[in-house]
Amino acid sequence: MTAVKGFWSELSRNKLMFLMVAPALLFFIVFSYLPMAGVYLAFTKFTFEGGIFGSPFIGMENFRFLYQSGTLWNLTKNTVLYNLAFIFIGNFLQLACAIFLSQIGNKYFIKTTQSILFLPFFISWVLVGAFVFNLFNSDTGVVNTLLKQLGMQPYDFYLNTAPWKYIIVFFHVWKGLGYGTVIYLAAIMSISDEYYEAAEIDGANIFQQIRSITIPLLTPTFVLLIIFSLGGILKGQFDLFYQIIGNNGILYDATDIIDTYVYRSLAVNFDIGMGTAAGLYQSFFGFLLVVFVNWIVKKIREDYALF
């Protein structure tokens, strides 16, 4: 009772502030909280006539099917392994680029390189799709043209699953390289010059300086960025996978992730119940993972925890 009363007096006192935050609150209620009720669909056999709450309830049937058909395992495996590759290769290269840039004296070179590395961040995934088409399409792609010129057999990329894991990881790392480099470079720039000056007086060469100053001082940033990315490991990169693979069923074994499966359930197969079930699985275990990761971060460095 007193809490309610407190709320009303607070509301009348700060009317304007409530009014200013209201659109945002309404936005999250409508676009985030209302759809949460829709996860009920995961437990139904969806029919269009029935809509969300009129379709027959079938309990865990959708989940059992996803599990028994092996779909769930394949989706989870792909999603997790791709994300691990993105996180580790991506962060490693970003860190390396940042260290290299920080050691180079030529201002003009630094500026140019940084701009070029950052360029892919600004373009759309659709254009990345155009790159892939230009490079790998079977009839006219640049790679096959080169192979033919070298007197080798052309290679039909769209019939073979093997190269796509490398292509996908390459373009993901490629697009995020500049962004991550900026973050790491900022962290390096915040390291005091005095450390390096002292090391130089002691006769440490550039490798020794990087090994015993830069890397140890960046390790906390590096580890925390990695740990936080691990929390989102069940979330996919829908744009990347869809623009590169599209609805090419031959490649699904190696390239299907939870997000592309859910999208197909909605837009191609109209398997609403099954798609919602896969989405709920992703949200639920993703949530547990974030909570778990946050708990670990709290153990290591309390002030870095998210909540």
Add this chain to the structure above:
Amino acid sequence: MKRKKDLSTVSFIAIAYGTLSLLAILCLLPFWLIVSGSFTAENEIIGEGFKIWPKELSIDAYKAVFTNPEQILRAYWVTIWITAAGTFLGLFLTSMAGYVLARKDFKYRNAVSFFMYFTTLFSGGLIPWYILIVKYLSWKDSYLAMLVPGLLSAWNIILMKNFMKSIPDSIIESARIDGANDFTIYSRLILPLSTPGLATIGLFLALGYWNDWFTANIFITTESKYPLQFFLYKILANAAVLRTDIAANLSAVNFKAPAETLKMAVAVVVTGPIVLLYPFVQKYFVKGLTIGAVKG
């Protein structure tokens, strides 16, 4: 930093220059391939495929794009106004919410922050979200479906809140004593002091809207409402044809409207402006990201 030029330093710097140059080339190469592809003659493509250096240059693809540019111009128009409206409105709502949440005298700031933050942890997923927008809001094939869902994100609001927290409380207090209300304080005092934050989040929003193809993909069915990126996607997926006069006018003289090179030309025309604009925008991005990264 001055350094002794010993062997290890020299070799390290050489490795650094080498690696960075290689990566920079890898970052530029796909762009180059698209541009050179768009300037290649169509029959060279059909006979020999896309190459790094075309044998003969041809501007047929661009002729085809510009003989009847109406479709592309319309897609540009859709993208430009959605980007402008979305960025402006999104920035307004984000900064307002961020301001309230940064105010220490707003009693429910932690509860509201968590209410928003929770949406990044757990969600209903794509399908319930889609059903909400199509069935309950009836935004199928409406511009609203491309505009509204992207306006706010919990991350942007939290970022904005953190930017605004660094503004000293005394400014707000003295304004209150002078009788200014909360909205006046926000619009007259806080907004002008938060320009770096506004620039960063505004750029994020603008980039998101400009590059968005997904919402159009699932919600938009009328071709005249296609935004740029979705239009390009449709052309690449062979699901749309660029309407060109050139085929009709020249078909008698053995002219085939270029198909493969046309895709590349559309990609160039659609992407050009953002690539030309980005060197100017980049420094704000870097500044914003750097503030966010070092603050922690």
